[in-house]
Amino acid sequence: MLWTRLPLYGLSKPSTGGWKPLLFDGGAFHLKGTAELARAWLVLRLCAWPPLVTHGLAVQAWSQRLLGSRLSGALLRASFYGQFVAGETAEEVRGCVEQLKALGLLPLLAVPTEEEPDSTAKTSEAWYEGNLNTMLRCVDWSRALVDTSGAARNSLMQLKVTALTSIQLCKELSAWIQRPASSSELSPERLAEAMESGKNLQLSYLSAEQNHHLQASLSRLHRVAQHARAQHVRLLVDAEYTFINPALSLFVAALAARWNRPEEGGPWVWNTYQAYLKGTHTRLERDAEAAHRAGLAFGVKLVRGAYLDKERALTQLHGKEDCVQPDYEATSRSYSRCLELMLRRVSQHGPLCHLMVASHNEESVRQATKRMWELGIPLDGPVCFGQLLGMCDHVSLALGQAGYVVYKSIPYGCLEEVIPYLIRRAQENRSVLQGVRREQALLGRELWRRLLGRKA
Ligand SMILES: Cc1cc2nc3c(=O)[nH]c(=O)nc-3n(C[C@H](O)[C@H](O)[C@H](O)COP(=O)(O)OP(=O)(O)OC[C@H]3O[C@@H](n4cnc5c(N)ncnc54)[C@H](O)[C@@H]3O)c2cc1C
Numbered sequence: 001m002l003w004t005r006l007p008l009y010g011l012s013k014p015s016t017g018g019w020k021p022l023l024f025d026g027g028a029f030h031l032k033g034t035a036e037l038a039r040a041w042l043v044l045r046l047c048a049w050p051p052l053v054t055h056g057l058a059v060q061a062w063s064q065r066l067l068g069s070r071l072s073g074a075l076l077r078a079s080f081y082g083q084f085v086a087g088e089t090a091e092e093v094r095g096c097v098e099q100l101k102a103l104g105l106l107p108l109l110a111v112p113t114e115e116e117p118d119s120t121a122k123t124s125e126a127w128y129e130g131n132l133n134t135m136l137r138c139v140d141w142s143r144a145l146v147d148t149s150g151a152a153r154n155s156l157m158q159l160k161v162t163a164l165t166s167i168q169l170c171k172e173l174s175a176w177i178q179r180p181a182s183s184s185e186l187s188p189e190r191l192a193e194a195m196e197s198g199k200n201l202q203l204s205y206l207s208a209e210q211n212h213h214l215q216a217s218l219s220r221l222h223r224v225a226q227h228a229r230a231q232h233v234r235l236l237v238d239a240e241y242t243f244i245n246p247a248l249s250l251f252v253a254a255l256a257a258r259w260n261r262p263e264e265g266g267p268w269v270w271n272t273y274q275a276y277l278k279g280t281h282t283r284l285e286r287d288a289e290a291a292h293r294a295g296l297a298f299g300v301k302l303v304r305g306a307y308l309d310k311e312r313a314l315t316q317l318h319g320k321e322d323c324v325q326p327d328y329e330a331t332s333r334s335y336s337r338c339l340e341l342m343l344r345r346v347s348q349h350g351p352l353c354h355l356m357v358a359s360h361n362e363e364s365v366r367q368a369t370k371r372m373w374e375l376g377i378p379l380d381g382p383v384c385f386g387q388l389l390g391m392c393d394h395v396s397l398a399l400g401q402a403g404y405v406v407y408k409s410i411p412y413g414c415l416e417e418v419i420p421y422l423i424r425r426a427q428e429n430r431s432v433l434q435g436v437r438r439e440q441a442l443l444g445r446e447l448w449r450r451l452l453g454r455k456a
Helices: 027-031 034-047 050-054 056-078 080-084 090-102 125-145 167-177 188-197 208-230 245-259 280-293 308-318 328-352 362-375 393-401 415-428 430-434 437-451
Strands: 106-110 155-159 233-237 269-274 298-303 353-358 383-388 406-411
Touching: 027 393, 027 437, 034 050, 034 080, 034 437, 050 056, 050 415, 050 430, 056 080, 056 415, 080 415, 090 106, 090 125, 090 406, 106 125, 125 155, 125 208, 125 233, 167 208, 167 245, 188 208, 188 245, 208 233, 208 245, 233 245, 233 298, 245 269, 269 280, 269 353, 280 298, 280 328, 298 328, 308 415, 328 353, 328 362, 353 362, 362 383, 362 393, 383 393, 393 406, 393 437, 406 415, 415 430
Parallel strands: 106 155, 106 406, 155 233, 233 269, 269 298, 298 353, 353 383, 383 406
Antiparallel strands: none
C-alpha cells in the first residue's frame, strides 16, 4: 500500500483520533439559490405522490391537450425537466455543467435513449446508427466539459448498450450464454477480435439477419469505445434486466479485453453491478479476479439496481426462483459487502482498479468514506461517487465540499423524448422517490430559514 493517509476535510483525525462522519444535514444548501431549492422541494414532493408517477404519461398528454404544447412544455421546463435534465442543446448542457462545477460536482452524461420493441422505427438498423452518432457526440461533449488536467478529473459517460443493439438479440445471446457448455463460440476474446477486424462472426444459433445485426452492433460498440479512448473518456456501461445482462456483460468483457490493457492507462470500459441480485457479490469477486489474472484494469459502477418491480413480475410470470434479494435490508447488506470488496481491491491494486459508488444512500456513502479513510485511499484517487441530477443534493454537495470526486448523472435531450423516459424511470424507482422524504424535509427547513431571515 503506497498511498499515505491524507488529512481529509471533515474526516481528518481530530486531536482524540478516529474518524468523523460527513454531515448530510443540508448545511451545503447554502451553495444553492432559493428558487432552485423551492423547485427541488416542489418537484420531489410531487414525485413522491404515487398517482402522479403511475399516471404520468396520461397526465402529460392531458396537460398538452388542455394547455397546448407551448404552455405545457414551459411548465415542464420550469419543473420536472428543469430539475432532472441538463437541457437540449450543447449550450444548455454546458450551462448546467458549469453550475455543477461551481458546486464542486462533475458531469456524467447519459443519453436517454430507449428501444421500443413494438416500433419498427425504433428497432431498425438506421435507428441504432442514429444512436451511434448521438453517443459519439456525447463522448465529445463529455471530453469538452471536464478539464482533465487535475489528478482525478476524469471524463466519464454512461453507455446504454441497448441503444446500439436490439434487446431481442441480447435476450437470445443471454439465453445461450446461460446454457451449460456454450462458452467457446461466445468468448469475449472472439467478440473482441470480431469487433476490431470487422469480420463476421456467424454464430450457429443465430439467423443470417441476426448475425448481420450482431456484427453491426459490435462495430458500433467498437467505434464508441475507440472514440472514447481517443478522447480520454471512460465508458460506464449500464446494467439493465437479468434477461439481457449476461449479453451486456459479455460485450463489456470483449471491450475490456481490448481497452482495459494496462498500457492503455484505463480502465476505459466499466461494468455496472447491481447489488439487489443475489449472485452479484460472487460475480463481482470472480470478475475482479479474472481481470487481475488477465492483467486488465477493472472499473466498476456499483448500484443497488433499478428494475426491481419488473424483475419480480418476470420471475412470477416464468415461475422461476427469485434472483432479487428478498427485501431492502438484504439488498443493503449485499451493497455493503460489494463495496467492501471493491474498496479493498482498490487499496491493493491502486489505479488499475476503479470504483464509482453510485448511490444516494447516506449509510452506503458514509461506509465508503469511512473505509476509504481506514484503507488510506486518497480522495482524488480511483474511487468516486455518483448521484442523479436533481436528487440528493444534500449528499452530493457535502461530498463535493469535502473534496471527494462526485459525478451527477445527467440526461439531456428534447422535452418530447426525455419526459416519457423520466416517467418510466420514475415508475421503476418508486421506492427511491418515496425515500426522498428526508431530502424534502431538509429543503423545507432551509427554505423556512431563508423566509424567516435567520442565519445558517
Ligand atoms: C450514477 C448512477 C448510475 C446508475 N446506473 C444504474 C444502472 O446502470 N443500472 C441500474 O439498474 N441502476 C442504476 N442506477 C440506479 C440504482 O440502481 C438505484 O435504483 C438507485 O440509485 C437507488 O438506490 P440507492 O442506493 O441510491 O438508494 P436506496 O433508496 O437506499 O435504495 C433503493 C434501492 O433499494 C433496492 N430495494 C428497494 N426495495 C427493495 C426490496 N423490497 N427488496 C429488495 N431490494 C429493494 C432497489 O434496488 C432500490 O432501487 C444508477 C444510479 C446512479 C446514481
